[in-house]
Each structure stands twice: as structure tokens, then as C-alpha cells.
Amino acid sequence: MFKKIINKIIEGFIKTSGWVSSIIVLLIIIFLFKEASGLFNKTPLEEGYMLVVNKKNPIDKLNPDQLKNIFDRDSTSWKTLGGMNADIEIFTVEDISTFYNDSMIGENMSNLPWCINDHISKTENVISYFPEKYLPKNFEGKILHLDKISVYQFLKNKIWLPSARPVSQVGAMPLIISTLLVSLVAILIALPIGLAAAIYLAEVADSRIRTILKPVIELLAGIPSVVYGFFGLVIIVPFVQKIFNLPVGETGLTGSIILAIMALPTIITVAEDALRSVPKAMKEASLALGATHWQTIYKVMIPYASSGITAAAILGIGRAIGETMVALMVTGNANNFTFSLLKPIRTIPATIAAELGEASYGGLHFKALFALGCILFLITLMINVYVEYLSGKKQTK
Amino acid sequence: MTPKIETKNLQLYYGAHHALKGIDFSANANTVTALIGPSGCGKSTFLRCFNRMNDLIDGCDVEGQILIDGMNINDRYLNVDELRKKVGMVFQKPNPFPKSIFENVAYGLRINGINEKKILEEKVEKALKQAALWEEVKDNLKKSAMSISGGQQQRLCIARALAVEPSLVLMDEPTSALDPISTSKVEELIYQLKEKYTILIVTHNMQQAARVSDKTAFFYIGEMIEYNDTTEIFTNPKIERTQNYITGRFG
CATH class of the missing domain: 3.40.190.10 (Periplasmic binding protein-like II)
Structure with a gap:
């Protein structure tokens, strides 16, 4: 009898926890979109x-x-x-x-x-x-x-000056471009290195080295991002400035390099798991046909693990896109509309973090920042959906 | 006539475990030899000595001579990849690559640097015909190898092994994962392949050993207890333990 009551209580607790956390997530999303939608009810003219x-x-x-x-x-x-x-x-x-x-x-x-x-x-x-x-x-x-701000204009306009008077300029384009560019380049840097490290850990390194290396790599994921930012500011910024002979070293590229380092543990861990999940029988079949170890890796194992490796890359991008502190510290914080990696830029999360404090509550600027948050959310949502789709595909294979 | 394959005082250790204890074995070309014995007796390990697959296992140590066509392959300086091109292997479970049927068979050829389409097509067709699979898949060569039945997959794996034209084929319980009809097809195939290849087959199925092999070796706890013509082993075993195993009294 007593046990039954305890069981009921535990059951109830578990159930509530599940529901409460789902509802909280949902409420946050609703809040985000509600605040952001206010932007498109306003004209860019200063209020009053x-x-x-x-x-x-x-x-x-x-x-x-x-x-x-x-x-x-x-x-x-x-x-x-x-x-x-x-x-x-x-x-x-x-x-x-x-x-x-x-x-x-x-x-x-x-x-x-x-x-x-x-x-x-x-x-x-x-x-x-x-x-x-x-x-x-x-x-x-x-x-x-004045016309109300339209979603199209918000996405298309190239100037981000929400505090300009008397007419605010809320064009998210340069921020979106910067965010995607920095993340993409970060992944282009991180993927080859991460994949190589994953192959090394999964296939080449003997178990003693792996037991040392794996925790070290996983430790990389635990370093606070502000430390990465500080490292970037002190080491990578002067390095980039010197190598490319730039007036300032705080550029998109600098951000990409640090974000690449930050995305490495995710990529290595997920890609290594994918490579390890290649059945032994596949490997043996290839080796028994006279393929070398390396041929086996790139002709059989990598294709077999390709969906897992893609998932690794995308999770890495997801990590890079949402990263705020590093982007704020080392990318220069200038809302340039540029495709160049060697100019100061500003990403969406950095913009939100830098400006939310100075935006008046409920004002145009405030709502524009929430709209940026929505864009960021939608990008990461797409990434997550794609990863789900990929891992779902893998299970049915 | 020198035997096709031969081992002399073959010792194998997994760390401290002595898995093969001084095996002296030989088999002539164009014969089928069945390796039988209870689980863990070392017959699969023995089979894997001939293409050095035991190298993949950490702490595995092989001593003694393993000769193929009179050449010792248990040599640290031997090019193992070249050896494996000459020794085909079929595994317990069908293990086709998640590629098309054609690419599965062509894999070994591509590894050997053959990329010319015409030669590939020719050799793939020949191998599939040898594996008695050609008629069933000739219209679907582009189809994924994962979509055909288990029995077909196993014959595909045999075709894949044959495509590189090995002289010795090792089969590690090739029918244990197959249904009776597929099994009989593979057995028939083994019987035909004898004309061109030397075959070593590990099996748990006494009837299978009796049906397909010329000679049979009985292994027990790392030792080769008895090795003789298959008919002799099954009708008139010299050693009591062999008889007990064959008649199902243990194992």
C-alpha cells in the first residue's frame, strides 16, 4: 500500500517534469515570436x-x-x-x-x-x-x-542602425550574412581537422593513446566561451592582423578560427561515434579483399558513416551560429555589409547581446532585436530538424 | 605434388591463451576441406591464419610456418594486402557493402587499380556467374546490395571474393545465417567452385561437411584431433572423440 503511493508520487513527479519543461520551451518560443511580431506593427519613425x-x-x-x-x-x-x-x-x-x-x-x-x-x-x-x-x-x-516595417524589408535592408533618429534603420541582412559566413567558414576549418582527428581516434590510435586523448578533447567542450574569447583576443587577433597586414585584427576570420576550435569537440565526438558504429564485418570484408587500411577507411567506412559525419558537421555549425561571447569579443562589432572575412563584422547573437541593454523596453529597437532572435531560432531549428532527419534515415538503413 | 596449403607446427596465442597447439596440416589444390569441431575449438582462428586476418586482433601471436604454394606467409615482412588479394574470404553473415550490386563485386577490382569500365563489367559478370547469381540480378546491377535476400547477399559476397581471382577461398560458416534453400544453393556452388579453387570451409553442420568436402579436419580445444578423407571421418573415425562429436554425443 505504502509502496503504491510512493510509486504514484514518483510517476506524477516524472509526468509533471516532462510537461512543465515542454511547456516552458513552448512559452519561450511564443514569447520570442510575440515580441518580435510587434516590430512589424510599427513604422520606423521614432515613437511619438x-x-x-x-x-x-x-x-x-x-x-x-x-x-x-x-x-x-x-x-x-x-x-x-x-x-x-x-x-x-x-x-x-x-x-x-x-x-x-x-x-x-x-x-x-x-x-x-x-x-x-x-x-x-x-x-x-x-x-x-x-x-x-x-x-x-x-x-x-x-x-x-511611413509604411510599417515589412518582414521582407527587415530581411532585405542592408543597414542596421535601430537607434538612428528620427528614422530607425532595421535591416537584418548584414547580420544574417555575417552570422552565416562566420559559421560556414568555421565549419570549413573545423570539419577536415575534426574528421581527421575522429579517424585517428577511431581507427589509428591505440587504445592507450585514445584513453588519454578522448577526455582531453571532450574537455575542450567544457571550457567557458569567454575564455576562448580571451584567448582569441590575445593570440588570434594579433596573429590575423599580422598575417594579413590589416588595420584591425578583429575580423570575421578571427571569429571563424575560434568558433572552429570550439566546434571541434562536437565534430570529433560525433564523427568518431559514427565511424565506430561501422560494423566490424564491413571492415573485415574490405580488408579481406586486399584493401589497405586507408582504402578501407575512405572507401567503406567514411561512406558508411557519412550520415553521422554530416550530422557532426551540422551540429558543429549549430554550435558556431549560436555562439555569442566569442563573436562579441573577437569579430570587431561593426555592422558592415560585407562578404569579406578580413573586415570587422557582427553576428546576430553578438548584436543582441551588445544592444539589448541600451534598447528601451518595448520600443522599436527592442522588438527588432527580438526579431533577430527569431531569425537565429529559425536557423538553428532548421539545423536540428535536418539532423533529426539524417539520424532517422540512418536508423532505417 | 606439393600441397596447395600447408602448416607446420602452427602455434597461436591470444595473449596468454594458447588457441592453436601445433597444427600440421596440408591440403591439395582443387579440393574442399571442411573444418569441424565444437565452438571455441580454434577452427575459425585456424582459417583466418591463411589470410592473416588474425593480425587485426591485438595481442595475437602466431608461430610456425603457414605455406601457400610453398611460400611462408607467416612472415613479418610479407605484404599482407597482396596476400589477401590472392586469398578470398566469405564470412559467417553476409556482409555486402551498402553500395550497388555491381560496385560490391567491382570493389576488389577497383582496389587493384582496375577502373576501365569494360573490363570491370566483364569481370563482374564472370564473378556473378561463378557465384550462380547472375541470372537473378543481371537486370538490377544498380540496385543496392542491401535490398536483396540474405541468400543472394551471401552469394554476392562469394562473387565479390571470386572477382579478384584468388586461388584459395576461405569460408567461415558461410551458410549459418541462411535458410535451407539458400544453403543448398551455396553448397552446390561450393561443389562447382572446386574445379577452379582450393576451398577451406568452417562449418557446424555435419551434413554439410559430409556433402561438400573431400577431406575433413576435426578440431578440439586448439588441436587437430583427426584429419582424413571425409568419407573415412564420417564412416570410420579412428579416434573416439571424433566419433562422439560426429554422432552428436558432445559438442
Whole structure:
């Protein structure tokens, strides 16, 4: 009777644990996507601000890129934007005192809305942004409306400057490219070395050497990533800088090298297991036909273990893609849009880690970072699904 | 006539375990010799001496002479890969590679550096015909070898071994994983292969030994107890232990 109750309790505990952990995972994903989806409800204009032009200005719409150019003073003429033949004049609340004296603005800026209205209606080539609360009552200008940020634009745009004013630039493209590039190169470095080490451990090394080497390699996986980052900063960064004669050594390549080292234990362990699971009969069949040990390895064992080796590579990529600390420390943290490995770049996880602290809660920047998180999640999800698919295929073989 | 294969005072140790105790054995070309005996008696180990497969086992030590065509192969400086090209082996369980039927048979040829398509096709066809499998698979050579039946797989493994044209074929219980019909096909095959090859076959099946072999060797705890013509061994064994084993009183 007593035993039965204990059994029931244990059963209940196990069951709850299973459900609770599944639900937590699910809730995290829902939270991630809910926060991120808020991004696509917003316009890139700073919250609480208005963007206006003179009523006579033929332009009704400007896209974020054009606005950025205007406020960066890169576009100086309305003509280049398809408007009238006049220079662009930028007018903000800070400029008010150049046009109106203190008595006209009034005490506590009570007359500010009137001044804004006056100036905008008088100046044909003006563009202005100001807080919504200063919007004059019978406003005589034209309010420009911006499109909401679309998923397509978010993925396609090449500039990531979420804190730019008055118009945020949230283009995830350079971050996605950097992330994939760094991870891919890391795997290109790690796979040959990892595979060679796996073959050595599984086939060549005698058991005494293996009992020493295997734990050492597995220990590599246990080193905290910040230590790898520190190592990279002190050793690899100057090394890369010197070899390629660069102004800075913090580049995509530097990140790739460290990530490759970090992915090695995963690749070696999984690939070695795959090679070890090749039946002895396969090996013997090949050797008995007069194949050398090496021929047996590359003609029979590697093809037989190929799905396991692929899984090793993909798990390694997964490790590299999500790695934050190292990427933050050694890749230079510059959101360049570049395919070059020798320039400073910034990966998605590094961006999130670096910027989340300075993004205001619930704001555009904050939500954009969550959207980045979603992209990262989807990439790793695809990788995991693919690994599952591969190992499933192996079992049916 | 010099015997095709011969061993002189063959001793084999697995570490401290003395697995073969001074075997003197010889077999002529174009004969089938069956090796029988209870499990663990050393008959498979003995078989594996002829293509040095025991080298793969750590701590295995072989002493004495093993002669093939009068040449001692128990020599540290012998090229083992070359030896294995001349000595084919068929294993207990069918072990085709997870490749196509054609590539399985062609494997040994490719290892030997033959890559010309025409020669490969010719030799694969010949080997499959010798293994009495050609008629069943000739239209499906590209099919995976894993998709054919166990009996067919074993004949494929025989074809794979024959493709490199060995002179000696070692078979380690080749029918133990097969059903009776497949077994009889393989036995028939062994009988035919005798014309071209010298065959050593390990078997647990007394009837099989009686059916396919010319000579039979009975092994017991690392010793070759009796070695004689198969008919003699099965009808008139000289030693009591052989008789007991054959009649099923132990083993």
C-alpha cells in the first residue's frame, strides 16, 4: 500500500517534469515570436514624433532609406527624390530660436506649435520632425506617413542602425550574412581537422593513446566561451592582423578560427561515434579483399558513416551560429555589409547581446532585436530538424 | 605434388591463451576441406591464419610456418594486402557493402587499380556467374546490395571474393545465417567452385561437411584431433572423440 503511493508520487513527479519543461520551451518560443511580431506593427519613425513637409510639396511618401539620406544630409535636393527643384531644408524644434525670438515662442514654449505651423507653411522646401504634442491645431502642413516595417524589408535592408533618429534603420541582412559566413567558414576549418582527428581516434590510435586523448578533447567542450574569447583576443587577433597586414585584427576570420576550435569537440565526438558504429564485418570484408587500411577507411567506412559525419558537421555549425561571447569579443562589432572575412563584422547573437541593454523596453529597437532572435531560432531549428532527419534515415538503413 | 596449403607446427596465442597447439596440416589444390569441431575449438582462428586476418586482433601471436604454394606467409615482412588479394574470404553473415550490386563485386577490382569500365563489367559478370547469381540480378546491377535476400547477399559476397581471382577461398560458416534453400544453393556452388579453387570451409553442420568436402579436419580445444578423407571421418573415425562429436554425443 505504502509502496503504491510512493510509486504514484514518483510517476506524477516524472509526468509533471516532462510537461512543465515542454511547456516552458513552448512559452519561450511564443514569447520570442510575440515580441518580435510587434516590430512589424510599427513604422520606423521614432515613437511619438511627426514627420511633415510643406503643403505644396508634391511628395507624399518617403521610404526609410530616403529619409536616412535626407537627415544625414546625403540628399540635399528634392529633385533627386522626384520632387520640386529646390534644396531640402531640415527644420527641427531645436532650430526654432533661429527663426523666432523668445517672446514669440512664449513662456514655457506655449506658442511653439504656432511657430512650427508658421514656419512650415511659409517654407516650401522644408522637412521637419517634432514631437506629436507640439502638433498645432489648424495645422497647415502635410503629414508624411511611413509604411510599417515589412518582414521582407527587415530581411532585405542592408543597414542596421535601430537607434538612428528620427528614422530607425532595421535591416537584418548584414547580420544574417555575417552570422552565416562566420559559421560556414568555421565549419570549413573545423570539419577536415575534426574528421581527421575522429579517424585517428577511431581507427589509428591505440587504445592507450585514445584513453588519454578522448577526455582531453571532450574537455575542450567544457571550457567557458569567454575564455576562448580571451584567448582569441590575445593570440588570434594579433596573429590575423599580422598575417594579413590589416588595420584591425578583429575580423570575421578571427571569429571563424575560434568558433572552429570550439566546434571541434562536437565534430570529433560525433564523427568518431559514427565511424565506430561501422560494423566490424564491413571492415573485415574490405580488408579481406586486399584493401589497405586507408582504402578501407575512405572507401567503406567514411561512406558508411557519412550520415553521422554530416550530422557532426551540422551540429558543429549549430554550435558556431549560436555562439555569442566569442563573436562579441573577437569579430570587431561593426555592422558592415560585407562578404569579406578580413573586415570587422557582427553576428546576430553578438548584436543582441551588445544592444539589448541600451534598447528601451518595448520600443522599436527592442522588438527588432527580438526579431533577430527569431531569425537565429529559425536557423538553428532548421539545423536540428535536418539532423533529426539524417539520424532517422540512418536508423532505417 | 606439393600441397596447395600447408602448416607446420602452427602455434597461436591470444595473449596468454594458447588457441592453436601445433597444427600440421596440408591440403591439395582443387579440393574442399571442411573444418569441424565444437565452438571455441580454434577452427575459425585456424582459417583466418591463411589470410592473416588474425593480425587485426591485438595481442595475437602466431608461430610456425603457414605455406601457400610453398611460400611462408607467416612472415613479418610479407605484404599482407597482396596476400589477401590472392586469398578470398566469405564470412559467417553476409556482409555486402551498402553500395550497388555491381560496385560490391567491382570493389576488389577497383582496389587493384582496375577502373576501365569494360573490363570491370566483364569481370563482374564472370564473378556473378561463378557465384550462380547472375541470372537473378543481371537486370538490377544498380540496385543496392542491401535490398536483396540474405541468400543472394551471401552469394554476392562469394562473387565479390571470386572477382579478384584468388586461388584459395576461405569460408567461415558461410551458410549459418541462411535458410535451407539458400544453403543448398551455396553448397552446390561450393561443389562447382572446386574445379577452379582450393576451398577451406568452417562449418557446424555435419551434413554439410559430409556433402561438400573431400577431406575433413576435426578440431578440439586448439588441436587437430583427426584429419582424413571425409568419407573415412564420417564412416570410420579412428579416434573416439571424433566419433562422439560426429554422432552428436558432445559438442
